[in-house]
Amino acid sequence: MTGTIGEKTQITVTLGCEPRLLVTIVEKFDGGLFIDIKSEDPDAEVGDLDGFFFNFTDDATMNGLHIWPDENQGTQWAPVTDIQMNPDAVDSLSNGAQLAETYDAGIQFGLTPDSTQGHVSAANFTMWSENGPLSIEDIDLDSLAAVVNSDTENGIVKTVSDSTNSGDGYGEEEHEDDECAFLIEGPVNTEVVLTQLENGDIRVDLQVLEGDDPDATGQIGDINGLFFNVADDSLLNGMTVTGDDVTGSQFAAGSVNNLGNGVNMHGTQEGETSETANGFDAGIAIGHTGIGGGDDIRATSFTLSHPDGLSLEDFSGEFFGLRLTSVGDEGSDDREDSLKLIGQCEEEPQPPICDDQYYLNDVMALMTQPMHDELAYEMMASEPVEEMDLVETY
Structure with a gap:
């Protein structure tokens, strides 16, 4: 959104998914640019703002x-702790947080000198040039990016939201996250x-x-038992299983290795780890042992429940x-x-919260894969900057 305060021109750009950040850029009377970064929603906690990058x-x-x-040398409203200027070569913060793209400029925020330490919920800074007035057109608005919570495992880079131009919001596309499928x-x-039911x-x-099936090996077998671990051993007390082919079960942390009648994991051929050598947390017996036992189960289902x-x-x-x-x-x-x-x-x-932000922890994995021009990432949100606040601040 572009507007004016008095005779000043300003523009606002949103970054990331909800809660979004709102970046307001104002052309000052003296030819400088004032840049303010806040939560779009005054009641939303957007996290710790650690850096702002742009071209x-x-x-x-x-x-x-x-x-x-x-x-x-800043204040609590302008807690600048590092400034980087280098064409298409700025991509990190002093704590090692790495962005997926390179930028011309990066401004770091924190409450401790030369670091990102300390919680910064909003920040601003001013740019001016010896060579004449600056304008909003000097900034590549599509390049704006903010880094949030980079000192934690959940650091996020927020980029320009699609909703800035299209009005589209997060929630139109739901992420499917109700299955874990894998091969043994x-x-x-x-x-x-x-x-997940x-x-x-x-x-x-x-x-x-x-x-x-492309993953078939040409060999088959009769399913007699499935053993598994759980993240929280306390769940084993009260866990139950139901299924048409279920013929037995045991639940005991780290000690289930033998369900009887040959249904055991002693001498595992492939994939054994230190976490399974002494036994699993649970075991489910399926059918009877071998086709000589009267069945040949190659597909089955059962349900695990807990109060x-x-x-x-x-x-x-x-x-x-x-x-x-x-x-x-x-x-x-x-x-045989x-x-x-x-x-x-x-x-x-x-998964990204939306297409306008991405997790810092995923950057190294992304760097090892071919990048596509259309790849976009999601960012964090912040509250709209009141026009009167801007007038009072700069």
């Missing part, structure tokens, strides 16, 4: 450019899918891959053990082998 429309603008306040791999590959239960689906409810987070990053008997080639009557395999419900990277 100029012409690199020559940096010649003779000055920033007020100087490093470590070996001579027989088996897909495991954990699904609305009532707080977890449904577990097991499928031996065969036929034309306090369960979530995918209770299983995220945890190891699962699979017991297969009657292992052999598809279509063969000679299925057996397997004990281990897989993991891997932790999924945090």
Whole structure:
């Protein structure tokens, strides 16, 4: 939004997802630019503002450019602790936080000299040039980015919101986050899918891959048992299982290794770790041992329940053990082998809150992959700057 205060021209740009940051740039009477960064919503906590990055429309603008306040000479409203100016080469803060793109300028905020330490909820600074007046057109408004909470594991870089121009808000696209699907791999590959149900239960689906499935190995087996760990051992007291093929279960932290009748994980062939060597937290027996026992289960489901409810987070990053008997080639009557395999419900990277911000922790992973021109990231929000506040501040 562009407007005027008296005869001053100003523009506001929103960054990130809700709660968004509001950046207000004002052309001052003396030819400088005043830049204010606050929460768009006065009642929303946007976190600790650690840095602000941007590009100029012409690199020559940096010649003779000055920033007020100087490093470590500001106030609580302008807590500038570092200033970087270098065309297309600024991409980090003093604490090592790395952005995914490079910028012409970076202004760092903090309450401790030369650092991002201390909680900064809002900040401002002023730019002026020895070579004449500056205007809003000297700033590449599409490049604006703010870094929030970079001293924590949940640091975020907020970029220009689509809603700045289109009016679109976050919430139109929901992120699917109700499944953990993974393979337990070996001579027989088996897909495991954990699904979060609305009532707080977890449904577990097991499928031996065969036929034309691209992950099939050509061998199959009879599912006899699934063993697993949980993140919180206290959940084991009260956990129950139901399923048509379930023939037994045990729940005991770090000590479940044998459900009887050959359904055990002793001498696991592949994937054993220090977390599973002494036993799992739980084990579910499926059917009867081997096709000689009267069944040949290659797909089954069961449901885990707890009075306090369960979530995918209770299983995220945890190891699962699979017991297969009657292992052999598809279509063969000679299925005399057996397997004990281990897989993991891997932790999924945090999804962006929206397309206008991204997590600092994901940057290194992004740097190792090809970047696409259309890739955009999400940022944090802040409250709208009142026009009278601006007049009183600068």
